[in-house]
Amino acid sequence: MRFTVLTHKGPYNFSSDYINHMYPVDSMYKACKQIEKEPKFSDISDTPVKPTSLAGPLEKLPNDLNGVKRKQSLLSELDRTLNIRNARAADRLYWKGQSSIPRSATRALAPIVPSDSLNKRTTTTAGLAMAVGVVVQYARAVVLFEIIKKEAEKIARKAKDKYQDSAGCVLSINIKYLKVKRDYGRAPNLFSITVDKGLSAVSSIEFNSIKYIQNKVSNICKPALSPEPELQVKVDPEESVDHGKYGYAILYLKCEW
């Protein structure tokens, strides 16, 4: 049985650094919601520059303020106005207690980027998990790794028996951690392991992990009722998701047999 970690950047070997490839559900969902709530740029009309103040011919004028200079001053005035608008949009979000969300027009002002398009800026030196705040106790990460490995093998074997002629499967592994700050750092627990998809011999070869994860990530922003999974192991079958108390993160694993 061979396991590979699936990420939006491509596949990785399943090893004890798996924690760097987990997707934190809450922060990604929050980022999506903030993007939706962000006021439209065109809605911010309050500008100190009168729209008519810059009107006028661009040809050479008797006072030697020629067209090029005039166009230049118009553009720089537009830049300034744009900056004022950007700052105002960021301020409004800030005073509402929200982070300012980057977009193509305001990228320079934005401290973070949306999590549904995680890129180099959020995954700089310390890896994805560090960037999104799923830094866990090293000891706990080791224990979880051993548990996930063993349980993933068990469920993959069940999937092999269930899906005839299959060559592999995709598993989503959910962990949960207390949201409150703890002296010794986060100590997550395994929440569930679900078989997301069975892979046939052909689909296993053609499987595009980047596309698959991008779809999964964008679906986090549009939660919808999904059918009960056919194959799932829940550590505590009675326990339901509690977003108030716990944060959740997902690891995607591809298994091949």
Next chain:
Amino acid sequence: MNKCIVFTSILILLFGAGCSDSSTPNRDFSFEVQSLDLDSQDPSVYESEVAKLKKLADSDNPIAQYRYADVLLHKGSVGDAIPYLQRSIALGEQHSAELLGILYVRNDNKKDDLEGFELLTQAAESGLGTAQLYLGFCFTSDECKLPQNAELSYYWLSKAKDNGAAEANLFIDDVSEQIPDTALAMQRYDENVKKVICEIDSSKC
């Protein structure tokens, strides 16, 4: 007579004040670490908080020593992390014993196995769930370097379960099938610990 009594009490007070150590007020190690923003997503903020954590660790805060060692381990600096863990253990920090125990048991040096086992046992006996779970898992795993011992595995898995580690439920049934009498396994804890120590290092038999 009264003067004598007043004089004696002043002397006693002065002596008492001299003996008490007012230069080092009780430190709240937990608060010192809690005040740091180690979950910051801003790399520059995070780095500065880690620098503060290092200062706390260097000033003998055992929790900070554990957390700083944890940061170093996440960066892959095992050699730098171990001295901090050892200092923290010397100050009585069981989380550090747990972490160093796991590092020793998982490394390739056979000489560290016994110390790793003893540290993990110490942490598990103090009630740390991760150490209990690791020991419970390890004694029946082929990949673990500790000798196989289903009774000890059952002992620690049931302790971890009682301690609220739900993951123990995933393994405890399989392990209990491997032992004839679960009650006996709980009773024979000390005996099994000695047996494992003997198997790791025959000179300790």
